[in-house]
Amino acid sequence: MDLQQKIHSKIAERRDEYIDFLKQIVKEPSTTGNELGAQTLMADRLKQSGLDVDVWIPDYDELVKSKFFNPLRDNYEGSPNVVGVLKGASNEGRSVILNGHIDVVPSGEESKWTHHPYSGEVVDGKLYGRGTTDMKGGNISTLIALETVMALGIELKGDVIYESVIEEETGGAGTLAAIQRGYKADVAIIPEPSEMRIFPKQQGSLWFEIEVTGLSAHGGTRYEGVSALEKGWIVFNEIMKLEEKRNAPLRNDPLYKDNPIPIPINIGQFNGGYFPSSVAEKAKIQGRYGVAPGETIEEAKEQFVNMLENLKTIDDWFEKHPATVKWGGIHLPPGGCELDHPMLEILKEKYADVEKKEAVLAGSTWGTDGGLLTQAGGIPSIVFGPGTTSMAHFTDEYVELDKLFKTAEIIALAIIEWCEINSIKK
Amino acid sequence: MDLQQKIHSKIAERRDEYIDFLKQIVKEPSTTGNELGAQTLMADRLKQSGLDVDVWIPDYDELVKSKFFNPLRDNYEGSPNVVGVLKGASNEGRSVILNGHIDVVPSGEESKWTHHPYSGEVVDGKLYGRGTTDMKGGNISTLIALETVMALGIELKGDVIYESVIEEETGGAGTLAAIQRGYKADVAIIPEPSEMRIFPKQQGSLWFEIEVTGLSAHGGTRYEGVSALEKGWIVFNEIMKLEEKRNAPLRNDPLYKDNPIPIPINIGQFNGGYFPSSVAEKAKIQGRYGVAPGETIEEAKEQFVNMLENLKTIDDWFEKHPATVKWGGIHLPPGGCELDHPMLEILKEKYADVEKKEAVLAGSTWGTDGGLLTQAGGIPSIVFGPGTTSMAHFTDEYVELDKLFKTAEIIALAIIEWCEINSIKK
Numbered sequence: 057m058d059l060q061q062k063i064h065s066k067i068a069e070r071r072d073e074y075i076d077f078l079k080q081i082v083k084e085p086s087t088t089g090n091e092l093g094a095q096t097l098m099a100d101r102l103k104q105s106g107l108d109v110d111v112w113i114p115d116y117d118e119l120v121k122s123k124f125f126n127p128l129r130d131n132y133e134g135s136p137n138v139v140g141v142l143k144g145a146s147n148e149g150r151s152v153i154l155n156g157h158i159d160v161v162p163s164g165e166e167s168k169w170t171h172h173p174y175s176g177e178v179v180d181g182k183l184y185g186r187g188t189t190d191m192k193g194g195n196i197s198t199l200i201a202l203e204t205v206m207a208l209g210i211e212l213k214g215d216v217i218y219e220s221v222i223e224e225e226t227g228g229a230g231t232l233a234a235i236q237r238g239y240k241a242d243v244a245i246i247p248e249p250s251e252m253r254i255f256p257k258q259q260g261s262l263w264f265e266i267e268v269t270g271l272s273a274h275g276g277t278r279y280e281g282v283s284a285l286e287k288g289w290i291v292f293n294e295i296m297k298l299e300e301k302r303n304a305p306l307r308n309d310p311l312y313k314d315n316p317i318p319i320p321i322n323i324g325q326f327n328g329g330y331f332p333s334s335v336a337e338k339a340k341i342q343g344r345y346g347v348a349p350g351e352t353i354e355e356a357k358e359q360f361v362n363m364l365e366n367l368k369t370i371d372d373w374f375e376k377h378p379a380t381v382k383w384g385g386i387h388l389p390p391g392g393c394e395l396d397h398p399m400l401e402i403l404k405e406k407y408a409d410v411e412k413k414e415a416v417l418a419g420s421t422w423g424t425d426g427g428l429l430t431q432a433g434g435i436p437s438i439v440f441g442p443g444t445t446s447m448a449h450f451t452d453e454y455v456e457l458d459k460l461f462k463t464a465e466i467i468a469l470a471i472i473e474w475c476e477i478n479s480i481k482k
Numbered sequence: 483m484d485l486q487q488k489i490h491s492k493i494a495e496r497r498d499e500y501i502d503f504l505k506q507i508v509k510e511p512s513t514t515g516n517e518l519g520a521q522t523l524m525a526d527r528l529k530q531s532g533l534d535v536d537v538w539i540p541d542y543d544e545l546v547k548s549k550f551f552n553p554l555r556d557n558y559e560g561s562p563n564v565v566g567v568l569k570g571a572s573n574e575g576r577s578v579i580l581n582g583h584i585d586v587v588p589s590g591e592e593s594k595w596t597h598h599p600y601s602g603e604v605v606d607g608k609l610y611g612r613g614t615t616d617m618k619g620g621n622i623s624t625l626i627a628l629e630t631v632m633a634l635g636i637e638l639k640g641d642v643i644y645e646s647v648i649e650e651e652t653g654g655a656g657t658l659a660a661i662q663r664g665y666k667a668d669v670a671i672i673p674e675p676s677e678m679r680i681f682p683k684q685q686g687s688l689w690f691e692i693e694v695t696g697l698s699a700h701g702g703t704r705y706e707g708v709s710a711l712e713k714g715w716i717v718f719n720e721i722m723k724l725e726e727k728r729n730a731p732l733r734n735d736p737l738y739k740d741n742p743i744p745i746p747i748n749i750g751q752f753n754g755g756y757f758p759s760s761v762a763e764k765a766k767i768q769g770r771y772g773v774a775p776g777e778t779i780e781e782a783k784e785q786f787v788n789m790l791e792n793l794k795t796i797d798d799w800f801e802k803h804p805a806t807v808k809w810g811g812i813h814l815p816p817g818g819c820e821l822d823h824p825m826l827e828i829l830k831e832k833y834a835d836v837e838k839k840e841a842v843l844a845g846s847t848w849g850t851d852g853g854l855l856t857q858a859g860g861i862p863s864i865v866f867g868p869g870t871t872s873m874a875h876f877t878d879e880y881v882e883l884d885k886l887f888k889t890a891e892i893i894a895l896a897i898i899e900w901c902e903i904n905s906i907k908k
Binding site: 161162164165190259261263264265274275276277278279280283285288289292316317320322323324325326327328329330331332333334335336339342343344346385386420421422423445446448449450451 | 685687689690691698699700701702703704705706709711714715718742743746748749750751752753754755756757758759760761762763764765768769770772811812846847848849871872874875
């Protein structure tokens with residue numbers, strides 16, 4: 057048996073055990089602030105596997121020193137980070153970080169789910185539940201890769217650092233804390249739901265909150281007021297025009313050729329008014345702003361602020377009542393690696409070996425912790441994971457188990473080639 | 483001295499006493515459910531004046547039998563209605579109801595008030611406080627009118643029924659209960675804040691709540707979802723078109739000639755989405771729907787529902803995901819009287835006598851209990867009161883005292899002419 061066959065067999069042997077473990081992790085509703093249960097399971101597992109495990113509560117006072125930090129809360133009690141290290145035999149070996157977040161977005165209306173969002177039910181080769189695709193399934197695939205390398209008695213030259221971090225969905229504090237704690241490597245793989253495509257470029261994303269002001273009046277004489285809802289729709293439309301403008305240059309990028317909106321601006325929430333028969337005096341527009349790979353957060357913000365300032369040329373009202381923006385929550389810079397990075401070549405090769413077809417390269421449609429690894433940590437980052445892209449944050453989210461195990465196989469092979477074999481215990 | 487001079491002198495004599503009484507009433511924060519203090523003052527006053535006073539708790543089981551009832555609560559303990567009757571000398575005399583609500587809307591942020599909302603402070607001829615204009619000031623003006631008639635020893639042929647009712651601001655249960663208890667008259671005057679204009683037509687109003695459905699997706703691939711916000715905006719626009727269509731026929735009505743939107747549809751609240759970087763799957767649109775004088779609630783609802791059903795011809799999405807409406811909260815039918823109603827002539831004439839100028843007739847911009855009196859009670863209703871229209875529901879609400887006393891004078895004269903003098907005690 058060659059190495060690939062051995063890896064394949066070893067994973068196949070333990071398939072049911074891994075499915076059970078993924079179910080356990082999915083059953084923990086690890087939304088922001090509620091990560092403890094899932095992280096305890098992860099830490100225990102990494103310890104059992106024989107890694108050096110580090111569990112710690114991210115330190116607000118330390119985080120706040122970084123310009124990449126965007127505080128959502130001011131303490132992380134009950135929300136530990138977990139890192140497990142497989143130390144390489146040589147100081148010269150190339151190291152790799154396997155980074156994945158444990159937090160999940162809220163389930164939305166549970167009644168709409170065919171399978172309860174925290175059930176982990178398996179039907180037709182798909183494991184269902186909130187976070188299965190984004191990204192607990194991915195995290196299990198890198199865990200499998202790492203455990204399989206160890207199970208085969210392979211000693212690597214370089215370090216493998218397995219990171220199970222908190223709070224990617226709401227800001228990236230977990231990965232930033234891991235960087236600040238000193239976890240560095242020559243490259244990072246992040247198994248976010250790329251559907252087994254390889255993403256050497258990952259857009260960043262920012263959350264914005266716009267406040268629009270109107271003038272209240274009785275609904276029966278609504279013409280005496282100014283509706284913040286109507287003014288809010290003007291802002292809404294201008295945001296959509298900005299999206300169009302910002303995406304135009306990316307339409308010729310081969311990494312985005314199949315993507316109708318490479319860097320979307322998603323207006324996720326619009327809330328305004330306080331009484332049915334009063335004219336709304338405030339509206340709040342909240343959303344997610346895609347930052348282009350290669351763009352800085354500062355550049356992206358400037359375009360957004362200019363759009364808001366320009367509103368007064370469209371409607372006089374904004375002259376004296378400007379729409380204002382606050383940035384909060386997600387604040388992920390774009391990430392990636394050079395297009396000739398050797399890990400990219402390795403991943404493509406291993407993908408072809410396992411899948412018997414050429415890998416698809418693309419740019420990510422969302423921000424990931426790869427931006428922090430790249431920009432705050434100086435670590436080239438590649439996204440490659442098994443999850444179904446369209447199911448992230450979706451009702452009836454699932455991960456395809458075959459893809460999960462194939463991803464594990466490819467990553468195991470890639471780790472071995474990247475970190476190099478020092479010895480194999482028989 | 484002619485009758486008008488006598489009335490004027492009598493009112494002037496007791497001016498300070500009435501201001502004190504209004505202050506006492508304003509100091510009672512008679513929001514929905516908290517009417518007892520103010521109603522006790524009113525009942526005691528009516529008794530002292532020599533009326534037959536009826537104080538009772540509206541009966542939910544009785545109210546619920548009426549199609550005009552829109553329940554906000556299921557019992558009225560602590561919220562009595564008060565009616566005082568001045569019985570006329572003849573069974574043939576024309577009767578009149580003087581109807582006013584004792585409930586007030588909440589004060590909003592008290593810190594924004596220059597004068598505390600329940601202080602009843604008088605500055606520069608204005609008495610400040612929540613409910614002064616809407617409509618405790620009006621209620622005092624009709625009380626003054628009635629007491630003045632009595633103080634002058636005038637015995638009327640027809641009955642005068644003074645109603646101090648609960649819960650106009652949140653549904654009309656008080657007036658409906660008074661109708662059910664058997665209080666009927668040939669005409670009703672409601673001293674809502676018309677700013678001494680005479681409103682022979684009063685629009686009704688309904689509160690609506692529309693739910694719009696989208697399809698959630700990750701914000702980074704928002705093109706895979708369907709935004710309930712964008713769909714909601716289509717609904718918003720269609721509501722505005724319906725408003726335009728419904729108002730067109732009223733634009734030639736002389737009563738609405740100075741009103742840019744005679745029967746407004748006010749969209750007061752728009753709330754949708756649950757997460758900045760998810761596509762919104764629900765949006766809720768809440769507002770206030772003006773019902774045209776002469777229109778039934780059923781007819782108005784039908785137009786609204788048709789508009790919603792028509793959405794599918796504008797956007798296929800609504801075919802399988804129809805926008806739905808619930809009606810709740812305010813549910814006031816339109817009211818009014820014939821334009822050749824003799825009481826209307828009397829009010830115009832008495833207004834001219836007192837004010838030395840022609841009365842302004844208009845249609846009300848809001849619903850009042852006049853709708854229930856007209857449609858549930860079959861009693862023609864006219865709104866005529868001293869309050870400042872724009873101050874209703876507003877911070878620093880006030881009533882102008884001169885207008886209050888002039889209104890009292892006009893109403894006293896009108897009552898005497900309408901009910902006719904049977905005898906005068908010397």
